[in-house]
Amino acid sequence: MTEARSVLVEAPGRHRLVTAAAPPEPGPGEVRVAVHAAGVCASDREVYEGTRAEGYVRYPVVPGHEWSGTVAAVGPGTDPALVGRKTTGEGFRACGTCDRCRTGETSLCTAGYEETGFTRPGAFADHLVLPARLLHLLPDDADLTAAALLEPAAVVAAAVLRAAPRAAERVAVVGAGTLGLLAVQLLAAASPAELTAVDPRKRPGEQARAFGAHHAATPEEAAGLHGRFDLVVETAGAPGTARDACLLARRGGRVVLTGLPAPGAHGIDPVHLAVSQLTVAGVFGAPPAAWAHATRAFAAGLLRPAALITHQLPLESFGVAVELVGSGDPEVGKVLLKP
Structure with a gap:
């Protein structure tokens, strides 16, 4: 297996690029996604600066909650046909069993806040592991760079x-x-x-x-x-x-x-x-119905996010990306990190 890099924010104002000997292994019901692109937004800047509300980040953390990629591996009990599929996925790790989850309001899960890129390892990395149930599969001809904007x-x-x-x-x-x-x-x-x-x-x-x-x-x-x-x-x-x-x-x-x-x-x-x-x-976050609506609109051409992207940077340039997001420069649109 190849090495696996990720941007680790150890504490507010302190980050480094870390390298593991191998990509993370997906567990039961999980998949490993090879990240194609990940968007940097104001929330990521809050994570880096330490200004995100208490309880909504847990350090050290690999940020990155806006992403696209391709399923590279599946864990036990997960459909092997997912391998090779283009995808994006939900960030909230809702329990799925509380009253709010049962009505489809997963962003109001009463079990407590857990989200990719804030309390769980995110997509500013070569690879991302998440439950397969959170995936939203994309057409084979989907533009994965543009698809990184499907979370917003x-x-x-x-x-x-x-x-x-x-x-x-x-x-x-x-x-x-x-x-x-x-x-x-x-x-x-x-x-x-x-x-x-x-x-x-x-x-x-x-x-x-x-x-x-x-x-x-x-x-x-x-x-x-x-x-x-x-x-x-x-x-x-x-x-x-x-x-x-x-x-x-x-x-x-x-x-x-x-x-x-x-x-x-x-x-x-x-x-x-x-x-x-x-x-x-x-509105805070998005329930599954909203994700389905966004991915359908993207596949149908009603959503055209590619034109919003102004910067694409490598993982090593996380610090530069954060500065761009907070610069206030009207010429800065969406900033992506691309492994």
Whole structure:
């Protein structure tokens, strides 16, 4: 067997590339995936900097929860026909037996939080081991580089499924980063009468229009659109964007929050919520139904994440990738690590 490398974050601010003598062996019901690409996101930067919320990371850890690859080996009791299949997979290691899991709400598992790349070894490595039940298989001709973005696409799919967009509605997406631009693509497929992306940066606004948005607006311009939209999907996680999303919704409208702001974010006015009779939902992670929706949309060409990728770096450049993600440079889109 060949050597197996992985990026190990030993503690906040300290990482190294480690090499094992052989790839990890999958156990019963597990598979080993040869990682093709893994996305670096703000959550990975939080892991590295030590700012992720207590209980949602366990050091030392190999990060990497957005990934694609090919099944290289299976453990005892696992279907050998999986070997050679292109795939991506869910990150939450839900128990599968609690009340929430039994209803399909695996991201609300009451057994405790466990997730690939945060409390379990992740995909910033040559190989990843995970339960076969978490796989979402891809077509043989799938673009594996683009497929590395299916984890954020699944989060967006969870938001869209919760939002239940209807044709001819007025829809806004607050934030045109990776999540926002994926949301624009899925929402455009629902045939809205108006689809507006709100972001202070010029380049993401242009990309949003290329992906199906009718308009792009800065937050200042969006202030003139308060009360206009039937549905607002918030993806930015900036201090004021949850509040702004609620202001953009019409009375009786729907708001879905997917961004995770840092502590100290502006609160949502409860009087506005009550008087406007808004329906507000939150999304954290993605249940299996959302993963299935995202992978189907990807296979059908409704999701086109490849255009969001701006940087592809080797595992050795993890530190550079983290700096890029946190740089604030509007020319930096999705950053991938490729073993």
